[in-house]
Amino acid sequence: MTSVPRDQVRLLTVDSMRETIEVGPFGSIERFVRAGDVVVVNDAATIPASLRAVTAQGDALEVRLFDPRADEWSAVLLGTGDWRTRTELRPAPPQVHEGQALTVGGLSARIIATAPQSPRLLRLRFEAPVDAVWRMVYQRGSPVQYAHRPDPEPLWAFQNIYASRPWAAEHVSAGRALTWQLLLGFRKAGARVVALTEGAGLSASGESKLDAVMPLPERYEIPPVTAAAVNAAVASNHRVIAVGTSVMRALESSEHEVIAGNGTTSLLIDGGHRRRVVSGLLTGIHSPQESHYRLLEALLPSALLSQASLIAREAGLQDHEAGDAMLVLAPTVPVVGHRVPAYQGAVEAPSIG
Amino acid sequence: MKTQTALITGASRGLGAALARELAARDVKLVLVARHPEPLKALADELGAHFIVADIADKDATWRIAGEAQALVGPIDLLVHNASTLGPVPLRPLLDTDCEDLEAVLQTNVVGPFRLSKALVGPMVMRERGTVVHISSDAAVEASPTWGPYGASKAAHDHLTRVMAAELAGTGVRLLCIDPGEMRTQMHHDAMPEADPATLTEPQVVAKRIARLLEDPSVASGSRVSASKWEPSA
Numbered sequence A: 001m002t003s004v005p006r007d008q009v010r011l012l013t014v015d016s017m018r019e020t021i022e023v024g025p026f027g028s029i030e031r032f033v034r035a036g037d038v039v040v041v042n043d044a045a046t047i048p049a050s051l052r053a054v055t056a057q058g059d060a061l062e063v064r065l066f067d068p069r070a071d072e073w074s075a076v077l078l079g080t081g082d083w084r085t086r087t088e089l090r091p092a093p094p095q096v097h098e099g100q101a102l103t104v105g106g107l108s109a110r111i112i113a114t115a116p117q118s119p120r121l122l123r124l125r126f127e128a129p130v131d132a133v134w135r136m137v138y139q140r141g142s143p144v145q146y147a148h149r150p151d152p153e154p155l156w157a158f159q160n161i162y163a164s165r166p167w168a169a170e171h172v173s174a175g176r177a178l179t180w181q182l183l184l185g186f187r188k189a190g191a192r193v194v195a196l197t198e199g200a201g202l203s204a205s206g207e208s209k210l211d212a213v214m215p216l217p218e219r220y221e222i223p224p225v226t227a228a229a230v231n232a233a234v235a236s237n238h239r240v241i242a243v244g245t246s247v248m249r250a251l252e253s254s255e256h257e258v259i260a261g262n263g264t265t266s267l268l269i270d271g272g273h274r275r276r277v278v279s280g281l282l283t284g285i286h287s288p289q290e291s292h293y294r295l296l297e298a299l300l301p302s303a304l305l306s307q308a309s310l311i312a313r314e315a316g317l318q319d320h321e322a323g324d325a326m327l328v329l330a331p332t333v334p335v336v337g338h339r340v341p342a343y344q345g346a347v348e349a350p351s352i353g
Numbered sequence B: 001m002k003t004q005t006a007l008i009t010g011a012s013r014g015l016g017a018a019l020a021r022e023l024a025a026r027d028v029k030l031v032l033v034a035r036h037p038e039p040l041k042a043l044a045d046e047l048g049a050h051f052i053v054a055d056i057a058d059k060d061a062t063w064r065i066a067g068e069a070q071a072l073v074g075p076i077d078l079l080v081h082n083a084s085t086l087g088p089v090p091l092r093p094l095l096d097t098d099c100e101d102l103e104a105v106l107q108t109n110v111v112g113p114f115r116l117s118k119a120l121v122g123p124m125v126m127r128e129r130g131t132v133v134h135i136s137s138d139a140a141v142e143a144s145p146t147w148g149p150y151g152a153s154k155a156a157h158d159h160l161t162r163v164m165a166a167e168l169a170g171t172g173v174r175l176l177c178i179d180p181g182e183m184r185t186q187m188h189h190d191a192m193p194e195a196d197p198a199t200l201t202e203p204q205v206v207a208k209r210i211a212r213l214l215e216d217p218s219v220a221s222g223s224r225v226s227a228s229k230w231e232p233s234a
Helices: A026-032 A130-140 A180-188 A224-235 A245-252 A291-296 A302-314 B014-024 B037-047 B059-073 B099-127 B148-167 B186-191 B203-214
Strands: A010-015 A020-025 A038-042 A050-055 A060-069 A072-078 A101-104 A107-114 A121-126 A166-168 A192-198 A218-222 A240-243 A261-265 A280-284 A325-329 B005-009 B029-034 B050-053 B078-081 B131-135 B174-179 B224-226
Touching: A010 A026, A010 A302, A020 A026, A020 A302, A026 A180, A026 A325, A038 A224, A038 A245, A050 A130, A060 A101, A101 A121, A107 A130, A130 B059, A166 A192, A166 B059, A180 A192, A180 B099, A192 A224, A192 A245, A192 B099, A218 A245, A224 A240, A240 A245, A245 A261, A245 A280, A245 A291, A280 A291, A291 A302, B005 B014, B005 B059, B005 B099, B014 B029, B014 B037, B014 B078, B014 B203, B029 B037, B029 B059, B037 B050, B050 B059, B059 B099, B078 B099, B099 B131, B099 B148, B131 B148, B131 B203, B148 B174, B174 B203
Parallel strands: A010 A325, A038 A192, A038 A240, A240 A280, B005 B029, B005 B078, B029 B050, B078 B131, B131 B174, B174 B224
Antiparallel strands: A010 A020, A050 A060, A050 A101, A060 A072, A072 A121, A101 A107, A107 A121, A192 A218, A218 A261, A280 A325
């Protein structure tokens, strides 16, 4: 049970045009979504991605699965223990190598590739039909949790109300506080509410070499109805509000206008990024040490962002994934004939086959 | 827009299995859900469908059903709430009905399907398309002696469907209650073993009418339709 209703959190709204910062109840978001705006959510459901595994030698470990493609998955390995121990303090998993067998949740799998940075990041192929693998994941897996919430929580506690395909390795928590009361209210006010699916990966691996290259490339799919709504909003100078950084990554990965279909994004957004689509972002409270904070610099002038952080701290806003929320309102993207190519992050993403 | 994916509960026999055949013939990607693995797997293999063994009354099964189904076929365009239980048979008067039996009927016929709708209708709203069907019964409308728990559950599910249709008006999601009429099924036999099978309609005949009815855009969201009385619009 979640003790507090999901929308009973606070909302920090930073409006860069009016240069205002205010703290209110989450429901105050209604005042900032106007006719013609498009709100885009990531409808990826959370995979019960944490599974017990064992090597052929009988060594136990934890496997965190992500990026499913038919019978192949990516995985990060952790040693014994569970989420109650902070990821970086967990014992290292047994050494594994390409070609080695692993039993995951009772099913046989083979390691088909390991990342150059660390063999703890790898690609697995299950020796079972796709249906059987998903059945195992839902019967044996549990959602990835972190140490600040010591009690095991049910899968539904990590799902957004509009969650669809299980593509996310962890809860895409930016949409956590949204209710149908609010979403249907946005529609009644003349805004559109649409989805894309972005396969958000793990936020931490327990190994600094791997954490340094996160987020890894992530796949996404934009439905035609979403692409059309977003492009129409941009063309008519209306706001496109991304719910979560995963949505912003997917939308900002387009070359010109947003194209319906599948893609993979390695885009890292920071202050050097020239926005093409997104002019609003609903996200959590981020501290200046986080990569998400650098992403906010693509939307807000640094001074206003620092001021917002200060006000968040003074107001005691909670920065964990079940915590308070932040709505950033930036100027809409100018409609011009040609746009400047986006800045691609300099960090090489690891190739894992 | 054409239905590409469908999830049917209670799909291992009777009307559920007949609807599965009808939709498979229309190249719909199917996920079939039922409690008993053997007949379910046999039908799924025959139709090239996916199957999930689950009890719709089991709260913990909700995300497993929704997650496995959408992982395998993508977002669901058509959700058919077909699974339901009569409660203990032979049917008996309400004053002879154990409260626990009423609760169990409501779990399977109302609360379970409601949970599944909560998981699967949201993505439909986001995609501005989708259909949810409650396979209802005349017992939801008629006050027939001994049909209390089943009839009350069907009336409750009908009403939830109508309220949700009102709440989602204009979103592109359609919610319907369909009364299939009396069919030659195991459930009918359990409820009325004395009925003459010759007077009952084959589920396959009803399933064909329902499949055609679902293709008729003039059937408005929130409406309650009798499969036997429905006439295709010109």
